[in-house]
Amino acid sequence: MNSTLKSVGERGSLVFNQNVKLTQLARSGRLEEAVKIFDGMTNRNTVTYNSMISAYAKNGRIAEARRLFDRMPFRNLVSWNTMIAGYSHNECVQEASELFERMPKRDVFSWTLMISCYVRNGELEKARCLFDRMPGEKSSVCYNAMISGYAKNRRFEDAIRLLNEMPYRDLVSWNSVLAGYTQNELMGLALRFFDDMPERDVVSWNLMVDGFVRIGDMGTALEYFRRIPCPNVVSWVTMLNGYCRSGRIIEARRIFDQMPERNVVSRNAMIAGYVQSLQIEEASRLFLEMPERNSVTWTTMINGFVRVGRLNDARALLDRMPFKNVAAQTAMINGYVQGNRMDDAHQLFEQISTRDAVCWNTMISAYAQCGRMDEALLLFNKMPKKDVVSWNTMIAGYAQEGRMDEAVGIFEQISKRNTVSWNSIISGFTQNGFYTEALQYFVLMRKEGRKPDWSSFACGLSACANLAALQVGKQFHQLLLKSGHVHDTFAGNALIAMYARCGRISRASQVFDEMGSLDLVSWNSLIAGYALNGYGTEAISLFQEMETNGVRPDEITFVSVLSACNHAGMIDEGLDLFNTISRAYLLKPVAEHYACVVDLLGRAGRLEEAFKLVQGMPIEATAGIWGALLGACRIYKNPELGNFAAEKLFELEPYKTSNYVLLSNIHAEAGKWDEVERVRVLMKERGVQKQRGCSWIEIKNKVCAFSSDDSTQPRTVEVCTVLETLNAQMRNTGLMAGSCQIECG
Structure with a gap:
């Protein structure tokens, strides 16, 4: 009896130790080692299965997690919650929802998981519906999940209404609303809310500091930092990150040196700052001094060597890395791609056992950018879980190659398109000269309820400019005014080009004068507009004004000015300008x-x-x-x-x-x-x-296209008859040269 109990105890102890090891390996991303342990276990319990399901899910292998879940001999509530958490982590909202509805039993954690899943995916109405369905007394965690979702999506009235309905409000609830204001960079509202808070903790103060860092107001960020009663490491690192991002590396180092305690996060932030400012030797020195390093440390340093083109040093560091994670390997692949070493990039990609979406997309994008679309498609088809970035990369790649049929085919397969998807296909049509199609897809974009951004408007206006479609261009202008993008420099430049190409040069000049900020493209666009419309004197005058304003001309500027002289017959002025290109501006013609x-x-x-x-x-x-x-x-x-x-x-x-x-x-x-x-x-x-x-x-604010070989157009025969009649009359009156004739193809 005693020996039997002892044997059972030893087996239980072995399973316990294996489960602990399994969990540790999964947390550190060492999935293949975890799989080996799991496959070698003769005795598995529910904890074993749950740990392995979690490991698969956290490493993006959600299909394998589900297969394991379905094979479990016995599932407890934790198993169901673990699987839902895995779906949530991998943004598989539909699958999570279906599993949630099938659950034989739910606890507060189950409801909170599903509500949080909907919130993270931006499906706030579904989250609220589930929140209202939740039986019994709702936990503060559930309330806070909903409040945080409302606040992050700028629905502050809903967030505050729910905050006021809470039976027991805690600091997390207040901080959730405050985080919504600061993360959306609404610092005026954040200040008022912060002042009205009944109490504050270090998280509240850190959110305020982070908010001012986000909008680039480092002076006010420092003021609030100094007012924190007991700043923690996060407070210091937030300031450190702020100075690094704004390129103020000396102040960042001063903060770093003043820190009462430094952990691996603060050192990583300082290394990242040095890398951003391309001070690789300083970054390397700090890296070597670190008492401990994590995967972020190694990845940041590898990325630093990549950024300055020291690929051999980056690879040497990757080879020294105790455990190679996918982020570090992807950084190395990116370096090879930038150095046009595609074979090395592909070889390293093939060696990675567990690839994430970023790794796949980096390799697909690399093939697309160098025009190897067949290889890009091969990888794309192998990719186990495609995200919207993958689809958009393929669209842009095909468009760049002028293969718009394939681009449209990919676009139509996307189940959930974002603004970038629409912009990729619209810009593809514009770049390849399919201007009417670009406008048609812009209309479809709006019909689908997707809000155009400055890039959408710029592409649409470019299509109008090339079609000389003034009335449609005016409609775009009105939409720009309503959307608030009219002050965007890119959209403003596109407006100038559109009006100029449509012969409305005074309107183009007015848009130029009303723009809040001008860049070189703005000046070039209006100069080109004057050139196109034969205003040579005005073009040269604007060119001189541009120089007075301290804007240095480039090659494109001179093409426009010379073209203006050409159209206006200003021969001497044009020749003088041509001679100054290399002499006065040190540019090669x-x-x-x-x-x-x-x-x-x-x-x-x-x-x-x-x-x-x-x-x-x-x-x-x-x-x-x-x-x-x-x-x-x-x-x-x-x-x-x-x-x-x-x-x-x-x-x-x-x-x-x-x-x-x-x-x-x-x-x-x-x-x-x-x-x-x-x-x-x-x-x-x-x-x-x-x-x-x-x-x-x-015709009636719509662009209608006609081609000479299109017999499907209505009244084609009638049009051809009229043209042939005109052709005969021109011959009779002697208006035609011997070889010239109007043909109806």
Whole structure:
């Protein structure tokens, strides 16, 4: 009997010790070691299963956690709560909700878990419904979860109403509302609420300090810090972080040196500050002095070496790391990606046993950014749990490659789109010239109830600018005014470009004058607007004003100013500006600058001078430069030079129809019909296809697009008949050159 009891006791002790080890490994992220222990256990109890379920869930392997839960021979209330907590941790709200409804029995913790899960996911109505359904007396933890949810989502009236309804209010309740104000950077309201609080603890004071740090008011943050009766480590670290984030590394170090006690968190904050300011040697010195280090320490230091391009030092540190966590490995992968060492990045990625979403997304994004979309798709399809970042990365990658069909296919598969998803597809359409589609998706975005941000408006306005859709652009302007984004610099710049491209240069100038802050793009946008609309004098005047305001011009500025001189026929002014680019501004002229000057000289009939400029350029002539010269040859009837320029263009753009048509027209106007025929034969030999014509028009504030080969448009036959009639009348009146005709394709 005694030996039997002893054996049972030993087995129980062994299971207990194994459960403790299992829990420790799970907490430190060493999941594979935990799995080995679990698989090797001959005796498992409910605690064993619960520990393993928690370990899987905390490491993002929620499907394996659920499989283990379903295999359990016996489940207690803790098992159900652990599984719901796992779903909540992995943002699987629907699965958590379904499991909650199936629970045979619930305790206060079960209800609180589910309410918190809804709150974290922003589903406050469902959280409140569950809160009201909760039987018996509600705990203060439940109240605080709801109050915190309301406050974080800026529903302060609901938060305070619930606070007043609480039978027993504690400091956590008051701090939950205060945290909502400070985290949303509403420091005026936070101050009033803080002053009205019946009592305060160090958490209350820390929230106020953190709030002022968030808005960059380090002076007031320091004032409140000094008023804390008994500051704790969090108080000191909050100030330390504030100075580091604002780049005030000397004050940060002073705070660090004054700390009465320093833990690993404070040292990590100081190292992060040095890394942010790229003082890697100081960071490394502090790293070596640390009595203890955690995974954050190692990861921060590895990331520091990555940021300054010391990849070998970063890898050496990663190899020395006692236990390699996924964050450190992902930082190293990111370094390899930045250094264009994709093979090394892929090799390290394959070595990681437990990858989180950030790790997967880093690798997918790397392939997408370097145009290797097939490899990105392969990883994307293997990814066990895709988040919205994964989907958005794929959309942006396909859009960058001009593969909009695939981008739309990915977009349509997203079950829960965010604003970035919509912006990615809209900007993709805009970047690839599908302007009407960009506007259509903007409309769909609003219909789905998603609020556009400055990027959405900028893309929409860019589409309006390229379509010259003034009325739709005005609607965007009104939406901007209502949304409050009109003061955003990006949106303001897009407005300037839209009005300018639509020929409303005075309106563009008004938007420019009303903008609160101007950047280089703002000045360039208006200068380009003046250039586009033929206001050369105004463009040069604005260019001079820009310099007076201390804004240094860039290459784009000079393209716009030279273009303005070109359109206005200001030859001498344009040539003077061109000569100052390298002499006065130490900028190297680029192909676009030479193209402007060639066009400027060509329009003035100075073809020989333009040709000499092209021959003497220190850079390779582009299609834009030869195109400008060819256009000038058309104006001033120079078929010999036109032939030379065209041949260069055919080498650079062998399938661009307009180049062949322009050369054909030059020869036709000179009466050289054999040369016209030669160009036509050349087009056939090279397989140059006639490009379809496309146009658009605004009808009742809607953009309608038409293409010459679209037979589905209503009244197509009637339109073609009218065009053919006009064509015949033009021939009869002698208005057409021998080779020119209007065609209805």
